[in-house]
Amino acid sequence: MSTVLRGFHGGVRLPRSKETLQGTGSRSVALPPLLIYPLQAHVGTPARPVVGVGQKVRRDELLAAPSSYVSQAIHAGTSGVIVEIAARAVIHPGGVTDTCIVLRADGEDRRLTPAPALDLGRATPEGLLARIAEAGIVGMGGAGFPSHVKLREGLLNAVRLLIINAVECEPYIACDECMIRERAADVLLGARILRQALRASQCVIALEDDMQQARAALSRRDLAGAQIVRVPAIYPAGGERQLIRMITGAEVPAHGLPIDAGVVMHNAATAAAVADAVAGGLPLTERLVTVAGAVRTPANLRVRIGTPIAHLLDACGRSAADARVIVGGPMMGTRLIDEPAPVVKTTNCVLRLPAAAEDCTMPCIRCGDCVEVCPAQLQPQALYELARAGDWDGASDLHLFDCIECGACAYVCPSRLPLVHYYRHAKSEIEALELAQRRAAELRSRYEARLRRLAQAGDAAAEAEGQAGSDVDAAPAPAAVPDRAAMRAEIAAAVARTKARRTANTPAAAGEDEDGAR
Amino acid sequence: MQRDADGVASSPHIHSGASVAGVMRRVLAALAPGVMVSAWFLGPGVLLQIGIATVAALAAEAAMLSVRGLAMRPFLFDGTAIVAGVLLGLAMPPLAPWWLASLAAVFAMVVVKHAHGGVGHNLFNPAMAGYALLLVCFPYAMKSWPAPGAEAWAADVLGAVFLVDTAKVDAVSGATALSFVRDGLRGMKMLAELRPGAGASLLGGGAAWVNLAFLGGGLALLAARVIRWQIPAGFIAGLLAVSLLLYLGDAQRHASPLFHLMGGATMLGAFFIATDPVSSPVTPRGRLVFGLLVGAVVVLIRRFGQYPDGVAFAVLLMNAAAPLIDRHTRPRVYGERDTR
Structure with missing residues (x-):
């Protein structure tokens, strides 16, 4: 029934570094004294706090509500008191701060009464979507896109295929594999709920070839029509676009979304969270996090969302004094500067990697290794030269924005060039430029409208001028009526804003490294 | 904002370990059998030409790195100059005078490589451009290959290459x-x-x-x-x-x-x-x-x-x-x- 799929361009075989964790159980970690909730830890607009400082809350109580269509709800991970709503360090390469709700645990860990389970036999997609939104579920594989938005878009576009992505293609990360072994029934239930919410005719659960135990745990149960597929352990097989290519044979259009290929993809942990929300009435307040690398006891920890990362490292023991802390995998993760930054819903891994030996970068020798491994089939060496030269048009023409920043090119580069760094820098520069151009165009059209108004005013009476002015003012009004196109635009804008935030510090950083290399 | 001394904060945080020097080392290792068989059939002049071209290429590379104010250690020993020297030496007639290979190597490094921006930026293959220069400027000397079966051994070779004793060259040369x-x-x-x-x-x-x-x-x-x-x-x-x-x-x-x-x-x-x-x-x-x-x-x-x-x-x-x-x-x- 399960065959190994083949076929996405490029990719690279990485050391797996997860053998010690595959097959071992998860372990819980003591409740930290403080839980920290950034209001912006997902794609979309920041959540809006609904609690005040000094307020007592119980576990699962709503702390912040979604502020727009693309936003998320945040719930308390334990019982305690809100002590602060202020700027705190968050997971960001530049070590920036963001508004966070800080909860002091009272140690009693009292819960709210869970919401009643929904009857799947009678639940409508709308009811399921509402419950998933209330539970504050976002994509737990790393992107952090609000799950109910993805589902609604899929429902409206009548997608036929739901893919549950359990492909942990980055080294070290083993939390999904562990979660599937321990909660196979919940993953399958979540998949069933998601499929019902989407009205998708097919469901595929994608596992990596070396996840035998997880596969066995799923196969023992009633798959309810879902199909298990195995994908080769080649990075980045778990990338959304690569996995869709392998499973369906079709490609997501370059500037499109998976729904354009008739697919909605959810992470396996997201599916389990959906099962908790719908069948258990529980919001998302806990997840599994792999802690590995230079730690004494690598583990998959059951962690309350909001736990400071330093707390996880304390729990596992730091084994080398001089190490870099990476949140996420070693290929796409974020280097953490402030260990007090908290675990968020997308945090799947915390790594301590020994400090790298001094890397000497050489000029590009055009060996083409990057071309061979690029899963987006780009020309990384050409994009690098264009980004370095500041030729933004040239870089855009060579599809810079199709780069998924997987880092395969930089991993194999014999010249050890920080290629992804250059691409991010170029992207943020181009986005800033486009924003400035849009603003300039808007200003010009306003100015021209004013000139027209003044010209008309010169001919007509003062009342006529007022009339013309109100005509221009009234023009944008029809756009205020929400329609599908506008919602789609809002999603695109939200994704772009989030990406811009993530790379906000790169222009300065690129300049510094350039100087450092000389 | 705090930044670390040990490199770029951007992902990926691991590397395959590949390096330019590693690539060039493997190229040199793969050239070895061909070099030895060439020396077997054409005499020790082959090795001498490779030596002359490599030393000249390294010297020219070092001089250019110094002139351009670039780091000596990583660039001089990245292997690219050595590979260019070996390829050039292999292209040379084994009995050609020493200054021919030296001239070609210096031209390859200074004009073809560094004048275009150094490693990674040359438009033309440096070894072949150096060789082509000799073919154009010294066509007769470049045609004098040891005739098949000619005995051209150590003393003759040294005389031909360093004393530019044309009689010795003519004695053993023929068309390829x-x-x-x-x-x-x-x-x-x-x-x-x-x-x-x-x-x-x-x-x-x-x-x-x-x-x-x-x-x-x-x-x-x-x-x-x-x-x-x-x-x-x-x-x-x-x-x-x-x-x-x-x-x-x-x-x-x-x-x-x-x-x-x-x-x-x-x-x-x-x-x-x-x-x-x-x-x-x-x-x-x-x-x-x-x-x-x-x-x-x-x-x-x-x-x-x-x-x-x-x-x-x-x-x-x-x-x-x-x-x-x-x-x-x-x-x-x-x-x-x-x-x-």
């Missing part, structure tokens, strides 16, 4: 098999008439063994994934296709495809010279096109040109075309409907 056949054919002779006189055989002088040794090293490079199959396969296919066409057209007036395959610098060119990454295309399809064209032009120059072998000029010609080839062979990007 390639030149012999081409000059003969141009003299309106039939191939059959040439055969008896051409030394031991047309594949004599160990050319076939030298080619087999470079083929072996090249296959090892392919297996180690230092080079990709497209350029060598294209080179050999282009060479065979054109030589076969000529041969089928008039077998009496054109050498056989096998002669082209196993003669001259075919395998050295296909696996070690045309595959220089910096000056060849980078797209997979572009590399195939590049290889095909180089192979085809090699045969045309050997048959219709003035020079002992066509590899250097064929590679240089196609180096100039590499950016154009790259431009027209870009692969389709994921999710895009058409290429451009």
